[in-house]
Amino acid sequence: MADRLLVTRRLPEAVERRAAAQYDALLNEGDVKLTSAELVERSRGAAAILCAPGDRLDAATVAALDASVKVVGTFSVGFDHVDAKALEARGIALVNTPDVLSVATAEITMLLLLAAARRAGEGERLLRAGLWTGWTPTQLIGRQVSGLRLGIYGMGSIGREVAAMARGFGMAVHYRNRRRLPAEMEAGAIYHESEDEFLGVCDVLSLNAPATPETTKWLNAARIEMLPEGAIVVNAARGALVDDEALIAALRSGRVSAAGLDVYDGEPKVHPGYLALENAVLLPHLGSATRTARDAMGHLALDGIAGVLAGERPANRVV
Incomplete structure (x- = not known):
């Protein structure tokens, strides 16, 4: 059975298509921003979470994540919205999307x-x-x-x-x-x-x-x-x-x-x-808003998640 992947926001079509093909993907088709409690609840049984900068994975949220979660990928280069130290303390990897944007x-x-x-x-x-x-x-x-x-x-x-x-x-x-x-x-x-x-x-x-x-x-x-x-x-x-x-x-x-x-x-x-x-x-945070960049970001995040779940250390792993 494929690993479960929680995707917290609507992502480019090609990225969602790949996520659905590789994983038991829980997509956010309505693109409704999840509260911390909703994120924790939807991630139960998931091996991975693919989040975005608007999601706040603070220490309390990380502490509440299910033991099934092995890796968090963020659809961004910056990860100040994620408590990386809290993830590291729980043995949960974090991957991001450097260079492609x-x-x-x-x-x-x-x-x-x-x-x-x-x-x-x-x-x-x-x-x-x-x-x-x-x-x-x-x-x-x-x-x-x-x-x-x-x-x-x-x-x-x-x-x-x-x-x-x-x-x-x-x-x-x-x-x-x-x-x-x-x-x-x-x-x-x-x-x-x-x-x-x-x-x-x-x-x-x-x-x-x-x-x-x-x-x-x-x-x-x-x-x-x-x-x-x-x-x-x-x-x-x-x-x-x-x-x-x-x-x-x-x-x-x-x-x-x-x-x-x-x-x-x-x-x-x-x-x-x-x-x-x-x-x-x-401007409303348009920095990476091109089809080329956003597709590349999604694929790189998925590459990193796949690498971690395969027991490897991908180049875009932060912790």
Whole structure:
């Protein structure tokens, strides 16, 4: 008899088809978000769970999981919604989906960067409201990104894809990372040892780091003050990296000229302070939302689950 697999959210058709072929799959055809209690109840007798970022597998939820559960796969690279230590303590493996969504997320980063710099959100709202009266020489003047210095905080696979795309727009790439990359991976990007030196050159700051205790609210008021006057901030990584009150205050004052955000602390809730800001471009977490990326994510998660259940240690195993 096939192992039982609980799939907590609706996934791309090809991924669900494979899950149903390989497992006794419990699919969420209505795509209704499960409560922790519902997730625990539906996972009884399951060997594996395939969850998504909206699912909170905190310590209490993990403690309540059935002894049958051997592995949890998350349909994401980040796993801050899962208590990995609690899983490890119970001997439950965790697999994720690294690398396969890097290009798609980098594209969204560049979209946010360009839209924020060129005031695209303001322009679209003006047009849709029927308020555009025609071209004028001084209307919605933004910033040309070519020649600007892009600072990337977190030079992992997504950060490196952003760097490659930014070079195509004639941007100079600087970065801050836990450690310096080999020269061939830097591809000419300039590494900075100190935060103040790094932030001081960021005409545009792109946040591409994971959410960890060390990076939570990393972009705070003190670090914003280190940015050049009128810098642009882009975040397509995790909302927890930003101190919302500090960024909103900087956007209101013009200390930060614009921001492009695809992720939010506590999403789907969005800090209401952003909503009234004309200089904030806001997207609903679209980073990996391409057919290519989402299919690849699902297949990689299923590969990892299958590997664990077969007694192997797949490359995408986290714990």
